[in-house]
Amino acid sequence: MLRVENIDVCYGIIPAVRELTLTVGQGQIVTLVGANGAGKTTTLKAIMGVLFPREGAIYYVDEDITRLPADKRVRKGIVLIPEGRHVFSKLSVRDNLTLGAYHRTDREGVRKDRERIYELFPMLKERESQLAGTLSGGEQQMLALGRGLMGHPDLLLLDEPSLGLAPIILEEIYEVIREINKSGITILLVEQNISMAMRIADYAYVMETGKVRTEGKSEEVMKRENIMKAYLGE
Amino acid sequence: MEYLLQQIFNGVVFGAMYALLALGMTVIYGILRLIHFAHGALITVGGFIFYVFFTMLGLPFVAAMGIVIAFGGLLGIVLNVIAYRKVVGGPEVSMLITSLGFYIFIENLMKLIATPQPYPFKPPAFLDRIYSQWIITFRTVDIFIIITSVAIMLLFNLFIRKTKIGKAMIATAESGETARMVGINVNRIINLAFIIASAIAAITGFMWGSKYGQISYDMGFMAGVKAFVAIVIGGVGSIPGAMLGGLILGMLEMFSVAFLPPGYAGYRDGIVFFILILILIIRPSGILGEKEVK
Numbered sequence: 001m002l003r004v005e006n007i008d009v010c011y012g013i014i015p016a017v018r019e020l021t022l023t024v025g026q027g028q029i030v031t032l033v034g035a036n037g038a039g040k041t042t043t044l045k046a047i048m049g050v051l052f053p054r055e056g057a058i059y060y061v062d063e064d065i066t067r068l069p070a071d072k073r074v075r076k077g078i079v080l081i082p083e084g085r086h087v088f089s090k091l092s093v094r095d096n097l098t099l100g101a102y103h104r105t106d107r108e109g110v111r112k113d114r115e116r117i118y119e120l121f122p123m124l125k126e127r128e129s130q131l132a133g134t135l136s137g138g139e140q141q142m143l144a145l146g147r148g149l150m151g152h153p154d155l156l157l158l159d160e161p162s163l164g165l166a167p168i169i170l171e172e173i174y175e176v177i178r179e180i181n182k183s184g185i186t187i188l189l190v191e192q193n194i195s196m197a198m199r200i201a202d203y204a205y206v207m208e209t210g211k212v213r214t215e216g217k218s219e220e221v222m223k224r225e226n227i228m229k230a231y232l233g234e
Numbered sequence: 235m236e237y238l239l240q241q242i243f244n245g246v247v248f249g250a251m252y253a254l255l256a257l258g259m260t261v262i263y264g265i266l267r268l269i270h271f272a273h274g275a276l277i278t279v280g281g282f283i284f285y286v287f288f289t290m291l292g293l294p295f296v297a298a299m300g301i302v303i304a305f306g307g308l309l310g311i312v313l314n315v316i317a318y319r320k321v322v323g324g325p326e327v328s329m330l331i332t333s334l335g336f337y338i339f340i341e342n343l344m345k346l347i348a349t350p351q352p353y354p355f356k357p358p359a360f361l362d363r364i365y366s367q368w369i370i371t372f373r374t375v376d377i378f379i380i381i382t383s384v385a386i387m388l389l390f391n392l393f394i395r396k397t398k399i400g401k402a403m404i405a406t407a408e409s410g411e412t413a414r415m416v417g418i419n420v421n422r423i424i425n426l427a428f429i430i431a432s433a434i435a436a437i438t439g440f441m442w443g444s445k446y447g448q449i450s451y452d453m454g455f456m457a458g459v460k461a462f463v464a465i466v467i468g469g470v471g472s473i474p475g476a477m478l479g480g481l482i483l484g485m486l487e488m489f490s491v492a493f494l495p496p497g498y499a500g501y502r503d504g505i506v507f508f509i510l511i512l513i514l515i516i517r518p519s520g521i522l523g524e525k526e527v528k
Contacts, residue, residue: 050411074417086412088405095401102402103417151417 001026001186002047002155007056009039009046016042018210020056024155024188029181031189031197031218034207040190041083043207044157047188048080049073060155075103077154083163083190085140087147089133093124096132096143100150110150117146120176138169145176155186162193174200198222240370241492242485247376247445249484250383254438255461256468256476257387258431264407264471265427266322271333272313274458275340276432280306280439281449282344285353295358299440306436310428319421337458344451352450355443375444382441386434387477394473403427456503463510469523478521 002024009017017039024030032040045051047058049070057066065073088096097117101110118125121142127135132143141161148156161177162170170193178200181187191197198204198218205215214221255273262270283305288298317336321328356362361375394400406413406423414420442457443449460483468479483506490498490505513520 048415050414069419070414071417071419074415080415082412082415086409088408088412090404090408091401098398099401099405099413099416099418102398147416 001028001061002188003059004043004047005057005059007043007046007053007058009042009051009053011042011051016210017046017053020207020210020212022205022212022215024186025203027181027184027186028203029177029187029189029201030203030205031191031201032205032207033191033194033197034213036192037209038207039210040207041159042210044080044159044188044190047157048078050080071103074151077152078157079148079151079153079155080157081144081148081159081161083159085137085144087132087135087140087143089131091132092129093132093135093143094128096147097124097150100147101152104150104152109152113150113152117149120149120179121146137164138166138173141165141169141173142176145173145180149180153185155188156180158187158189160190160192162191162196170196236369237492241488243370243372243376244492245485245488246481247379247484248487249481250379251438251441251445251457251480252461252464252483253477253480254383254386254434254441255457256464256480257390257473258434259458259461260465260471260473260476261403261427261431263465264473265403265410265424266318266329267326268318268322268329268333269462270431271330271458271462272317272336272340273431273435273461274454274456275337275344276306276309276435276454277439277442277457278344278449278451278454279309279340280436281355281443281453282348282353282439283436284440284443285355285449288358289356295360299437302436302440303433306439307429307433309436310430310432311425313432314425314428322424337455341452341455348451350451352448355447355449357440357444361444375441379441379445382437386437390430391473399423399426460503460506463506466510466520467513469520472520472522475520475522482521 004020004022007017007020008015020043022032032043034040042051046053049065049068053066057064059065060076060078065076088099091099097114101113104110123139124143124146127139132140135143145161158177161173165173174196177187177189189197189201198221201218203216204218204221206213206221214224255277259270259273262268262273280302283302284298287293287301288295313336317332318329321332357375361373361378363374365372394403402413402418403423403426406418406420410420413423442453461480464479464483465476466479467482468475468477486509487502487506491502
């Protein structure tokens with residue numbers, strides 16, 4: 001479904017990702033793990049079209065999208081839920097969800113999706129008219145997820161959904177991620193919380209200083225404990 | 235008492251114009267983090283366009299106003315596309331220099347086209363009637379300025395709160411990157427911000443000319459700088475702050491002219507900047523501004 005081939009991405013003149021290749025198959029959960037600064041977020045941003053690679057190409061459903069701007073990629077079904085939640089704090093919960101469906105014109109579908117998200121996160125319905133900035137960290141993460149789902153994605157890019165969350169809420173969020181995947185949405189998950197990510201993912205890439213160091217089925221990568229120690233410092 | 239009321243009224247009229255300019259600059263600042271000094275040039279252009287189409291060509295008032303608004307909006311897009319799009323996201327200094335440079339460019343262009351001498355500017359007859367039978371003396375154009383300003387601010391508020399594009403504008407102001415991630419075409423939002431802000435500034439050009447009775451190629455400079463002062467007083471980035479700042483600035487200016495000894499009236503601009511410095515010392519984030527995060 002998604003094929004990233006040999007991309008180099010730079011922040012200004014500083015290279016953040018080098019010769020990165022990865023594939024995500026339809027319906028899979030693939031995770032990209034690694035320490036802070038390994039280039040995971042940069043990779044997601046390049047897939048989303050917020051950053052553009054200097055070299056290499058990105059294919060989505062066999063189409064070259066390397067130069068496509070982000071808003072066009074959203075229309076093709078790619079949605080990124082950014083790290084640190086980044087909800088629109090000065091807008092209400094409801095307006096945040098509305099903007100998640102910014103490009104959609106099927107009012108009926110948007111309404112249905114909103115109902116579904118309220119079922120998934122009843123808390124969001126209770127706080128519908130509250131400003132997003134006043135929500136707790138966990139609630140903001142749920143809103144960010146909800147906003148992403150409003151875009152009706154086929155491929156969901158998740159950047160560190162566990163960041164700064166209490167363990168109970170973390171379990172809840174991961175349960176939802178699993179459900180989202182079951183409903184047919186392909187997921188590329190970036191995490192620092194490796195054990196959590198490995199449990200949920202089918203396939204894993206381990207990144208270090210901008211490169212993929214190892215990859216494989218999650219269980220296999222987990223078994224190579226020495227690798228984990230060497231590259232992840234766990 | 236009557237004298238005081240008269241000065242308050244004058245302050246409100248000038249304050250309304252500053253508020254309109256400050257509103258436009260704030261909208262652009264919010265989205266681009268750009269202090270848009272070239273905004274003042276739109277006033278000059280608006281005033282001259284009105285002069286050409288109304289006074290010289292004799293078009294009806296409404297038509298001339300329509301052309302002023304359309305031209306202002308168009309010029310806003312042109313500014314954005316040729317001047318700013320390339321420097322957005324770069325260092326703030328390069329954006330600032332670009333906007334100053336553009337102001338100077340437009341001012342000189344106006345000087346070339348219109349010559350340096352000022353032109354007498356008269357609003358249409360129905361806006362030029364003087365009434366003095368009730369407590370204060372006013373012209374109908376004063377009422378026009380107040381009503382139009384309030385209407386523009388209410389409409390803008392409605393637009394930003396109730397429409398999807400308005401909400402997208404708030405979202406873009408908060409984070410352009412996140413806005414792009416949800417599928418908002420940020421360039422289009424930026425263009426829209428320039429259209430709205432510039433059209434409002436062009437209308438203000440008409441008000442400004444009617445109020446001062448003349449227009450000249452450099453009228454936009456002080457107007458732009460004062461709008462910036464209004465923004466700082468109200469709190470940079472806050473829309474209600476910009477409106478409040480404009481109003482306060484108008485009042486302060488009128489009061490400093492009205493209540494200081496006669497010889498000091500010439501210092502009104504100096505007094506405005508003195509107050510700006512005071513506010514920067516006492517409350518650097520302005521009256522309604524958010525506290526600096528950094």
